[in-house]
Amino acid sequence: MDAEAGTPLQDVFRRLAPVHRSLLLPDGTELRARLPAGLPLLLRLDAWNQPDDFGETPPSGPETFRLLAEVLDSGDPTRYRPTLAPDTHWSHWPDAGTL
Template sequence: MDLEHGYFLTAGNRIHLYGNDEGQWAIVFEKNGYQNRAARAEIELNYIGNCIGYSIEKHGEINYISNTHYIVLIDGDEFKRIENKEGSDLETFEHIGEHVKDIKIRNQFVPFNSNYKDYEKAGIKLENFDSGRRLIGFGDLLRYYNEINPSLLYASEDEIKMHIPKKLKKIMTIDKFHYDREILPSKQETYKMIAKVLVTRDSSYWKPALPFNNHWSNWESGNM
């Protein structure tokens, strides 16, 4: 899981741990946010384990095997519908129109809050335009939902288990953890404890001492 991906503006993230008495285990890394090159909001699931049903895509005569699965939250057509259409080029690029009332996330319409002050209260820094307008960016929207209603952006349990055995038992979900992309996983407290939890199938071994830093505000992402 990369919390500093240049093409993916991260909103939320979690880690799911699964295992059973037969020795099968799986880690599912989940993150959501705005994919700025594909112009859609999505969930990205990364699978690691010894019982993964890897996805296979065939292009011509070549098979591509992947441990990643994507779930679209807001598609490109919906972003086109809600995109601001008045003002400068910057104001009409990846910003939401002030008169939009709701936004389709998956198959449900969710009320849109255009009050920029609520976003700033949530720690989201909005872009300042010369015109003085305070428009909500596509990525800002996802981060705001992550703050006020994160379950709206989460994958369901059935979706998470799409590439692992259905009967594999969940041990725990980790919402807050210490993340460090500069240190090998084998040297990190987070992954050492994850390994202990998986081996014992006992969530009580999750006792982090390092400060949690996986919140989006601690990392630069989606800036390319």
């Protein structure tokens, strides 16, 4: 992966992620080390549907947040059954990091 000097860091990560995802994101052991001892890993999402007006819509609005609340309230990760396609791939957010 080539990047010119001065390339914004988010663009470097976007180029690295497709090929080196396992090196950039924590594996199970690394993730566990960041959680308090005894706290169970209830659900891990690598992709979800992110509202494009984040910060303007109340958390009760987007499906993703309502489903996460259900999972947390019930302790049952199978309650996370989204109907909307994930859109967290960087290609859906080309202006991310430029605000």
